[in-house]
Structures are given as structure tokens and as C-alpha cells.
Amino acid sequence: MKKRKILVTNALTYANNTLHLGHMIGYIQADIWSRFQKMNGHDCVYIGGSDGHGTPIMIRAEQENKDPAAFIEAIQTEQQKICRDFLIDLTHFYTTHSEENKTLADMIYARLQKQGDIIKRTIEQAYDPIKKLFLPDRYVKGECPKCGAKDQYGDSCEICSATYSPMELKNPVSILSGQTPVTRTSEHYFFRLSHYEAKLKQWSTENHLPVEAINKLNEWFEAGLQDWDISRDVPYFGFKIPGTEDKYFYVWFDAPLGYFSILQHWCQLTGKTDFDDYLDPHSNVELYHFIGKDIMYFHTLFWPAVLMSAELKTPTKISIHGFLTIDGQKMSKSRGTFIKAQTYLDHLHPEYFRYYAASKLTSRIEDIDLNLEDFRLKINADLVGKVVNLASRCAGFIQKYFDNHLSDVYENESLIDEFKEASATIATCYEEREFAQAVRLIMQLADRANQYIDEKKPWVTIKDPAQVHQTHITCTMGLNLFRLIMIYLKPILPEIAAKTEIFLNIAPLTWNDINTLLLNHPIHVFAPLMQRIDPAAIETLKQAEKNHP
Structure with missing residues (x-):
């Protein structure tokens, strides 16, 4: 497989308030996709950060009697911590309010001027x-x-x-x-966005966008593209437009430039010398943006047009997700359907939400409903009941009767082949951002693995001295099937995957590990990988948001 060079970005979150669960959908979607790429050995850089300019920030900082720069720095720190706690594997998290971004904005503005745009x-x-x-x-x-x-x-x-x-x-x-x-x-x-209508029409037909976005672009093309106001008057918190005294770049001009300036800041910190490759329209770098549908207009029209004018690389793909609703309703504190990201983390494990989001996410622009009862039932049934229980029930026999050592032989090669052959289809689902389909296929494999254990009945065979060896083989098979399942789930459940690697006494799992089995191999004592969600925990979460502003 040829090694790819990819820049992945999630929409930069606005630095005027705390993150809520809706913000985490994009971060998680991009994280799952980038983790999958890294598991396959690709050079994948995942950039995130805070969008730090605009009148709303200026006003909010004034209300809190803070300097805007200090205000957004505190928000940035909080947002970065929340991303880390949600197990978002960002290469770098930074801000658009930086010297790198100012220099880039001035450079691109000069290029647009030179083009007469x-x-x-x-x-x-x-x-x-x-x-x-x-x-x-x-x-x-x-x-x-x-x-x-x-x-x-x-x-x-x-x-x-x-x-x-x-x-x-x-x-x-x-x-x-x-x-x-x-x-x-x-x-x-x-x-002069209107200058780029023909190029944008062509670009929109080249498989860069979901079909729903293409249909919306065609509506905008039919109405005619209007030139885009990229300036704002004082007072304003942002970058002053070169050659002016009282005009500033509109936040939506310099915000997406942050994808590149944050990357540049990381390159400078780490001594990377290939930053220009990511901007070069002729390089083999792939540029993947993950955004919400509320900012589709800026990312599918203005952003690629600006890059075209500046003769820089345009997006390879723009993945667009819908809004998050809770129990079928828009977020509302009074109804208990508004959940801040930190409030969730205070009460529930992040991988619960990562898995549930993945089970709903597709390549289409669709809203995602977090039905809290369905959420609880799905986590308990799928992750605890099927995946974790598979490991637990097999590990108990290996520990008690076989000194935590796997058998040197296995059986039912056709079942192993079934699990291995699923790799290509599941990989395609990940690549094409059809995570919900990937989850369905993985859970079907978990059902097959548990069915195998149920048919072999190791709790019965271990009592028969003539079948002790068979029990060893059965449980070795079960743990190998569990390991294959965890390879497929690792982009979604990185912490459970890490615990699995410790339990099975193995190196970090890669996608190619699907081709090997663990035989005649020592493992560690099994420790619980995940707990069931108690109904009371859901009620406590809902009440916590009602009680706190």
C-alpha cells in the first residue's frame, strides 16, 4: 500500500464559550478517520484549534472585564483539555490569533489583490x-x-x-x-467570489463533497454568487487589513487559514521542513476537512475560491455532519437536552459517546439524535455485553486453568477467515466515513464470536478431563476473535484498545495485525475494560445540566 500524506482538520471551535456535545461530533468523526489512517501506516496530521477573532469575542471579553487575547487563551486551554479528555488524538491544537496566521492572512490577501480579486x-x-x-x-x-x-x-x-x-x-x-x-x-x-463560479462548479463535480452539499451548491450557483465582504469596521478584534487604519479582516477570512497556520506552528515547534508541501497545489498531500452543516457555505464556496485565487491547494474532501439533537429535541437547558462536553465527562466515560456517535455517523449530511435511553442500552448491549464479555468469559478460564498462557493451536479456520475477510469491507467503511455501517459489521462479528463460545460451552468442557485441552483451544480462539474485533474498533475506542494491548501482552495494534494470531502466547491477568451504564447515571447527567448554567 502506498503511504499517503494527509492533513485532517476539524472546524476550529469558536473561542467565546465552552464546548457542548454537538461540538464533539466533528472532533470525534475526524479523530476516528485519522486514527484509522495512522493504523494503516499513513502520514496523517490532525489539526484542531480555537477560532479567536470577531465581535462576539470582543463583547464577551468586555463583559468579563478581560483583555480579548487573555480571554481566548483561557478558552483555548479549556477546549484543548476537553478534546484530550475525549481521547481526540490531535497532532496540534492552537489558535487563529497568532503571528503565523496574521502573516498568512496578509500573504493571501496580497495574492488576491494581485489577481484583481x-x-x-x-x-x-x-x-x-x-x-x-x-x-x-x-x-x-x-x-x-x-x-x-x-x-x-x-x-x-x-x-x-x-x-x-x-x-x-x-x-x-x-x-x-x-x-x-x-x-x-x-x-x-x-x-470577487463571482470570478470563481465556473471553477467552483467544476470543483464541485470532482467528488470533493457529499451529494447533499453538491445539490445545495447548485442552488447557490443558480441564484448567482455574490462577491464576499471580507472586512469589518472598528471596533473589532482581529487582524487589521494591510494599508488601512480602521478595517479588519472578517473572522471568516482568517479562520480557515488557521488550518494552515496551526500546522505551520507545529512544524516550527517540531523542526518539520515540509510545511510548503501542504499548500502546494501540485503536491501529493491530501486535505480533508470535517465540518458541521451550519458552516457549509463558507467551506464549500468562499474557502476553495480563496485558495484558487491564491494558487494554493484546495480540499480533497469536505466531510459534513448534521446537528446533534438530544432525545429528539434541539438542545435546551430547561428541558434537560443541553449537555456541555465537560458535564458529560464529569459523569460518563468518553468512549461511550465516541461509540454511540460512530454508530450514527455516515458520509451523508444527517442530524444525529442522542437518545439517552437508546445510548445506555446500546453501550450495555454492544460494548459490555458482546465485546468486553467475550474477553472476560475466555480470560477467566485461561487464567484459572492455563496459567495465563494461550494454546499453541486453534480450530475453525473458516471462522478466523470470516473475521479476516471482513477487513476490506470494514476498511472501506472507515475510509468512506461510513462509520455506522462499520459498527454494524463489527457487531455482527462480535455476535459470531459469542455464538462460537456458546456452542463450545467451555464452562461445561472444563469439567471433563478429556476435554480440558479443547477448553484451552476454545478460549484461545475466543481471545483471538476478541483481538480481531478490537483491531476493527481501535479507531473508535482507543483507550479500551490500549487496555486490550496490555491485557494481551502485545504491541500497539495496527490494521495489518489482522493477518496474525496469538498462539503459545502469555497474557496478563484480565482487568475490567468497561462498566455498564446505570440508569441513575443518565438521570444524574440530565439533572446536572438543569442545575448549572
């Missing part, structure tokens, strides 16, 4: 006369001008996906003061 235009925009500042799109709410949905933000409608400017809303209101914004004029800088 930057123009100035006087615009009208929403201004809060009470707070005395121009309002970001999402600081204006009102009724969608297209479908009439109420309580929509000033940039796009969550109901019909229409895009518009804040003052196009019906009955617009500033969320800062509650007052109706007024319209004021200002000179802004625009990227």
Missing part, C-alpha cells in the same frame, strides 16, 4: 445606536425574508438555508440592546 465598495449595514457599533450578522435576529421563520440570525436561515444580509430580515432586532438597528454606510473590501 479585491474590490472596494460602499455598503449599508446594521448599526446599534445604543451600543455604538456595527453589528455582526449573528447579532441581529428577526424573521427570514424568504420563508418567514421567526428568530433567525442575520446571515442565514436555519429552516430554509436561505442566505441574506441582516437588514433584509423582517423586524430585525439587535441582540445586544434589543433595539431595532439603523442602517449606516461604510467602505468595505470584497473578494
